[in-house]
Amino acid sequence: MQLNASQREQFDREGYLFFPSLFTSGEIKILTDEVPALYAQRRPENVREKSGDAVRTNFAAHLYSYPYAKLARHPRMVKPVEQLFGEPVYMHQFKINGKMAFDGDVWQWHQDYGTWKNDDLMPEARAMNVAIFLDEVNEFNGPLMFIPGSHTLGVLEAEHDLTTTSYPLWTINHDTIRKLVARGGIVAPKGPAGSMILFHGCLVHASTSNLSPWNRVSVYLSLCAVSNHIRRFKRPGYIAHRDFTPIECLPDDCLLKHYDVALPWKDRFNEPLREAS
Amino acid sequence: MQLNASQREQFDREGYLFFPSLFTSGEIKILTDEVPALYAQRRPENVREKSGDAVRTNFAAHLYSYPYAKLARHPRMVKPVEQLFGEPVYMHQFKINGKMAFDGDVWQWHQDYGTWKNDDLMPEARAMNVAIFLDEVNEFNGPLMFIPGSHTLGVLEAEHDLTTTSYPLWTINHDTIRKLVARGGIVAPKGPAGSMILFHGCLVHASTSNLSPWNRVSVYLSLCAVSNHIRRFKRPGYIAHRDFTPIECLPDDCLLKHYDVALPWKDRFNEPLREAS
Secondary structure (H helix, E strand, O other), X not given: OOOOHHHHHHHHHHOEEEEOOOOOHHHHHHHHOOHHHHHHOOOOOEEEOOOOOOEEEEEOHHHOOHHHHHHOOOHHHHHHHHHHHOOOEEEEEEEEEOOOOOOEOOEEEEOHHHHHHHOOOOOOOOEEEEEEEXXXXXXXXXXXXXXXXXXXXXXXXXXXXXOOOOOXXXXXXXXXXXXXXXXXXXXXXXXXXXXXXXXXXXXXXXXXXXXXXXXXXXXXXXEEEHHHXXXXXXXXXXXXXOOOXXXXXXXXXXXOOOOOOOOOOOOHHHOOOOOOO | OOOOHHHHHHHHHHOEEEEOXXXXXXXXXXXHOOHHHHHHOOOOXXXXXXXXXXXXXXXXXXXXXXXXXXXXXXHHHHHHHHHHHOOOEEXXXXXXXXXXXXXXXXXXXXXXXXXXHHHHOOOOOOEEEEEEEOOOEOOOOOOEEEOOOHHHHOOOOOEXXXXXXXXXXXXXXXXXXXXXXXXXXXXXXXXXXXXXXXXXXXXXXXXXOOOOOOOOOEEEEEEEEXXXXXXXXXXXXXXXXXXXXXXXXXOOOOXXXXXXXXXXXXXXXXXXXXXXX
C-alpha cells in the first residue's frame, strides 16, 4: 500500500487521510473478539471512565494480546507512515479506546504532539496518529472530530486539564478553537468497522460523549520515526514506549493467518508492577 | 398553519414533525438578541451547568421578556398543536436551553411526560413539546436525538438521576434504550435557526454535549391541552406553570410588530422569591 501524490498533498493540506473499510469484517472480528477479555483485566493499562467501570482506554495491548501484536505490524498501516516519514518507525503508543455505549466520555480539544513534546521530549512532530475503527462510527457514537489544517500551526499553547475526565490531558483554550474552526471548520470521518484514519501529531481533535447504545471502540496508535525517538522517560512505559526497534511488517494476511510474534508483557498482569501507583 | 393528513399520520407513527426554517432570520434575531441579558440575570429561573457559569436552561422567559411573551402566543407554533389535540392549550413549561459552545452538557435519555405525570399529576400525555432553534443545529453542537416510534409505548420505567448533570432528570435505563433503538433507530433533525420540531410527550429523547465553538440555544416549551391541566403543584411555578388560561394567539407578524402582552414577572427579579431555595 503506497500513497499517491494526491493523497500526500491532501495529507499536507488537511492533516489527515481517511481509508474507509481498509480492513475486512473478518479481520476486524479477530480484534473485537479480544476486547472484552482485555477490558476485564485489572491492570494499570486499563484506565476506566470517571462515571464507573467502563474502560476509557487500554494501553499497550500489542505487548500482551496476540491479535493486537499482529495488528501492530500490519503493512496496510505501517507502510504509508514509513512512506510519509521516509524512514522506519517504532510504536510510541498503542491504545484501544472504549468510548463505550452510554458511558463513553468526551476527549477535549487537544493535539497529541503537545504531550509528546512536553512530557516525552520527542524532538519533532514526526509521529503519526493512526485510528482503526473496531466498530462502525456514526454521528451518534462520538466520532473523532478534526479541525482540518490546524496541524500547520505547530504546537499550540495548552493547559493541563486534570478534572474534566478520568484521564489528564493538555487541552487547547476556547478562543484558539474558535479561531481554528472559523478557518478550517470541523470534520468527523464516519464509516464501517475496519476504516482507518492517519492524522498528523499536531492536528487538533476531540470527541464528544457517546449516549448511543452502540460501542465505538477504536485502536489509536502512534508510529514515531525511529530517529525522532523520545528523549525522556517521565510517563510510564506502557503509555510512552521505550523500545525504539523499527517495526518489521508481517505479510498482508497476518490477522487471518498464524505468525509468531513476541508477547513480552503477557505475564506482567500477575507480577508486581513497578509503575502502578 | 394547518397540518395535512400525511403530517398527522407521520406524527402518529414517528412521534415528531420537523419544520425547517419555519421562522425567518429576522424573527429569530429578535429572540436571540435577548438571550445574553436573560442569561446574565441571577434568578432561580436560570439553572447553570455543573462545570461553571454557562446557563443550562432558563425558565419562564415568556413571563418577563417581551419577545418571548410574543413567541409564546405565535400562531405558527400554537395552531398545529391545538389542531392535534382538538382543543385550546395553555403553557405548561417554557425554557430557553443553552447547550452553550464548549460547556453545553448532555441531557440523558428521557421522556418528558414521565416527569409531568409523576411530579405534576398531569392526567394524560396530551401536552406537546415544541423545540424552536435559535441557532443553527448541526452534527457538532449537540442536536436533539429522538428514538422514532418510542412514544407509542406510553410511560416507561425511569430512575431519578440526580448526579450526572446540574438538573435532576427521570432517565430511562440502558437495556430499554437498546431495545427501543433496535426497533426505531435514532434521528437527529438538523437545520437552520428558525426551524421547529413538534414532539410527543412520550417520545424518548436525549442530546450529547456541545464541544463545538457554536452555541446551540433552543426554546423548548410544552403546550398542554387545557382539560389535561396538572393536578399537583409540587414543582416551582416557574418550572410547571399553574395558569391554565387558554393561549390566545397573536397575528402571524407578532415577532416583528408591536403587540401588547402582559409581563407579570418582569419585576419579580428584584423581589424575594418564595420558591428559590
